[in-house]
Amino acid sequence: MNSLTIFPRTLIQMTKPLRATVARILGNKSLRSVAAHALLILLAAFFLIPVYMVIITALKEASEAGREVTAWDLPSKLNFESFEIVWNDLSPNLRNSFLLVTAATAISALVGSMNGYVLAKWRVPGASVFFPLMLFGMFIPYQAILIPLFKFMDNVNLYGGLPGLVLVHVVYGIPITTLIFRNFYVDIPNELLEAGAIDGAGFFGIYTKIVFPLSLPGFVVVVIWQFTQIWNEFLFAVTLVKDKWQPITVPLADTAGGISVDWNEPMAGAILAALPTLLVYIIMGRWFIRGLLAGSIKG
Amino acid sequence: MYNRKDKAIAFLMILPSLILLAIFVYYFIGQTAWYSVSDWGTDPGTALKKGVEKNYVGLDNYHTLMSSASDYEFRVAFTNTLFFTIFFLGACLTLGFFLAFLLDQRVKGEGVFRTIFLFPMSLSFVVTGTIWNWLLKPRGGLNVLPRKLFGADPLEYKWINSDSILFKFEWMQGGDLFYLAIALFAFALFTYTAQKRHLSWMWVAVAGVVLWLISSAGFWNNIWLPIDKPNLDIGTYNGYGYHAALSGIIIAATWQMAGYVMALFLAGIRGISEELREAARVDGCTELQVYLYIILPQLRPIALSAIIILGHISLKIFDLVYAMAGIDNTDVTVPGILMIKGFRSNEWARSSAVAMVMLFAISLVVIPYLWTNLRTEKQ
Numbered sequence: 001m002n003s004l005t006i007f008p009r010t011l012i013q014m015t016k017p018l019r020a021t022v023a024r025i026l027g028n029k030s031l032r033s034v035a036a037h038a039l040l041i042l043l044a045a046f047f048l049i050p051v052y053m054v055i056i057t058a059l060k061e062a063s064e065a066g067r068e069v070t071a072w073d074l075p076s077k078l079n080f081e082s083f084e085i086v087w088n089d090l091s092p093n094l095r096n097s098f099l100l101v102t103a104a105t106a107i108s109a110l111v112g113s114m115n116g117y118v119l120a121k122w123r124v125p126g127a128s129v130f131f132p133l134m135l136f137g138m139f140i141p142y143q144a145i146l147i148p149l150f151k152f153m154d155n156v157n158l159y160g161g162l163p164g165l166v167l168v169h170v171v172y173g174i175p176i177t178t179l180i181f182r183n184f185y186v187d188i189p190n191e192l193l194e195a196g197a198i199d200g201a202g203f204f205g206i207y208t209k210i211v212f213p214l215s216l217p218g219f220v221v222v223v224i225w226q227f228t229q230i231w232n233e234f235l236f237a238v239t240l241v242k243d244k245w246q247p248i249t250v251p252l253a254d255t256a257g258g259i260s261v262d263w264n265e266p267m268a269g270a271i272l273a274a275l276p277t278l279l280v281y282i283i284m285g286r287w288f289i290r291g292l293l294a295g296s297i298k299g
Numbered sequence: 300m301y302n303r304k305d306k307a308i309a310f311l312m313i314l315p316s317l318i319l320l321a322i323f324v325y326y327f328i329g330q331t332a333w334y335s336v337s338d339w340g341t342d343p344g345t346a347l348k349k350g351v352e353k354n355y356v357g358l359d360n361y362h363t364l365m366s367s368a369s370d371y372e373f374r375v376a377f378t379n380t381l382f383f384t385i386f387f388l389g390a391c392l393t394l395g396f397f398l399a400f401l402l403d404q405r406v407k408g409e410g411v412f413r414t415i416f417l418f419p420m421s422l423s424f425v426v427t428g429t430i431w432n433w434l435l436k437p438r439g440g441l442n443v444l445p446r447k448l449f450g451a452d453p454l455e456y457k458w459i460n461s462d463s464i465l466f467k468f469e470w471m472q473g474g475d476l477f478y479l480a481i482a483l484f485a486f487a488l489f490t491y492t493a494q495k496r497h498l499s500w501m502w503v504a505v506a507g508v509v510l511w512l513i514s515s516a517g518f519w520n521n522i523w524l525p526i527d528k529p530n531l532d533i534g535t536y537n538g539y540g541y542h543a544a545l546s547g548i549i550i551a552a553t554w555q556m557a558g559y560v561m562a563l564f565l566a567g568i569r570g571i572s573e574e575l576r577e578a579a580r581v582d583g584c585t586e587l588q589v590y591l592y593i594i595l596p597q598l599r600p601i602a603l604s605a606i607i608i609l610g611h612i613s614l615k616i617f618d619l620v621y622a623m624a625g626i627d628n629t630d631v632t633v634p635g636i637l638m639i640k641g642f643r644s645n646e647w648a649r650s651s652a653v654a655m656v657m658l659f660a661i662s663l664v665v666i667p668y669l670w671t672n673l674r675t676e677k678q
Contacts, residue, residue: 022587032586036404043398044415047554050430053440057433068439072447115313122309130317132673137324139665141615143638144658145327147334147647152327171323174316203305203312232423234618235635239642249425253622263433270429274422281421285414288421289562 116181395560
């Protein structure tokens with residue numbers, strides 16, 4: 001046997017202690033738990049690095065924020081100036097975002113609830129055809145409808161302002177909100193609705209007296225989902241509204257793309273733009289995850 | 300309950316949504332498709348006039364995108380998206396599964412960890428882009444972290460502004476690979492359905508031969524897709540391949556989306572009964588084998604969902620690239636950006652063609668998924 005054929009085998013043999021260690025760690029419960037905790041803490045640190053950097057940089061003075069040597073150090077003294085500047089610049093955009101998100105989320109949740117009720121509880125002819133066609137609408141790249149949409153908005157005088165943007169978000173929100181509500185309502189037992197029907201309730205009676213009062217969890221999931229999606233949306237925001245009415249993501253993207261030396265202001269801007277959705281996530285995380293999982297079709 | 304009047308009301312209540320979607324999705328897609336085969340905006344002087352005449356030009360716009368020297372940028376964007384998708388999916392699935400695996404080890408403070416890994420999902424791609432632009436800039440950020448930690452020299456990685464290109468290839472050859480990929484994909488899809496419907500292997504063989512013939516016709520004569528050898532690439536030509544400056548964007552995107560994969564996998568793992576695992580352990584499986592042979596196979600449908608969801612996000616990625624690379628970068632760009640650029644300069648026909656290519660790529664992934672998903676739901 002020449003050395004070439006022996007080589008791989010010895011190489012494999014050399015890894016034996018390593019493999020044994022891995023097997024021991026994986027086999028031993030307490031060791032496994034210690035290793036898992038250690039790795040999780042490391043990974044959590046990696047996920048939190050950006051948060052740390054954003055906060056300390058935003059709190060530095062412009063000159064200090066630009067210095068690489070102390071980039072990872074805490075600010076030498078706390079300075080809220082960058083927040084003040086960014087707030088003055090961006091508060092109209094924040095207001096736009098809030099107006100947009102409130103109106104669009106409320107309308108699309110109501111529309112979704114009604115559609116979900118119809119699709120889950122009433123045998124509508126053709127549902128097996130148009131439901132998939134509806135769902136396809138949430139996967140398309142919106143670039144594929146942008147030019148006709150732009151022309152349409154221009155023709156009906158909705159280009160440039162917030163009402164048009166609200167309409168767009170409501171329409172393209174129909175698939176996901178309908179899907180979430182449909183999957184939610186399917187679990188309401190039919191007997192409950194039939195009891196209502198025996199008591200004389202019709203389509204609307206059953207909805208307002210039986211289905212709607214049970215819908216709170218569905219509404220929470222949908223509202224959180226639409227709130228974060230619309231708040232974070234960028235493509236429609238950057239193409240369908242004029243300067244004055246732009247939501248927060250547009251000016252933020254422009255500062256980020258530019259070659260800025262002072263990073264304290266973009267970081268403060270990022271905090272302002274992220275805070276609302278972040279708060280929603282931290283307070284209502286469980287519901288947020290439900291929305292995420294609903295997005296993968298199967299409820 | 301299901302009397303005729305109420306059924307009619309039910310249908311009337313959903314009708315407005317259906318009409319809106321029919322217009323805003325399907326009619327608009329149809330219009331974009333029409334613009335993409337017209338000459339609208341080719342002459343910038345008349346692009347903005349109302350009622351300007353649009354002439355049918357066939358597949359010319361697509362042909363230009365695929366082969367003209369001036370549209371080199373589109374082909375770069377196209378290959379960038381493919382590389383981005385591969386690396387981003389690979390990173391997200393590996394990291395996401397690893398996180399789910401770790402969290403499944405009866406960890407203390409699991410809720411806290413889950414929150415930490417998932418919070419980036421709640422951010423806008425624009426916010427993520429702003430933050431990671433700072434962290435990955437050539438001087439400072441992550442590159443100086445080793446100095447802070449161990450006093451070592453700062454690193455010199457050009458995460459977002461490298462100009463090197465890996466896996467270089469020529470477009471012609473890339474075009475061939477593209478044909479081959481489509482043919483293989485169609486063949487895999489056909490084999491899958493044939494298996495499901497118990498068609499005989501004869502049919503699979505026939506389909507294979509037909510697809511082989513079609514694709515080789517594509518190689519030699521460019522019959523079925525308007526790709527041919529590009530004219531001499533000029534100007535900004537750097538070559539086709541993986542632009543290393545995409546790495547920074549992939550890192551940022553993975554940071555944002557890995558938690559989502561983790562949540563999907565964790566929900567899946569928790570759905571597998573503890574008895575099943577215990578039974579495997581009693582039979583002498585090591586913990587590693589339990590994960591490899593018991594848990595992983597059961598997670599396959601979830602992995603598929605994750606691939607589709609992330610895949611369609613990455614095929615249409617736009618905001619993150621906009622925020623990190625800007626709109627005028629010719630190396631680090633994606634079709635979504637080019638479309639907006641064309642939109643702004645009134646090149647309607649060309650940007651419609653770009654958008655249709657995006658739609659086509661995403662449909663290849665999403666339609667089979669929707670199809671199988673809704674079919675299994677019905678059963």
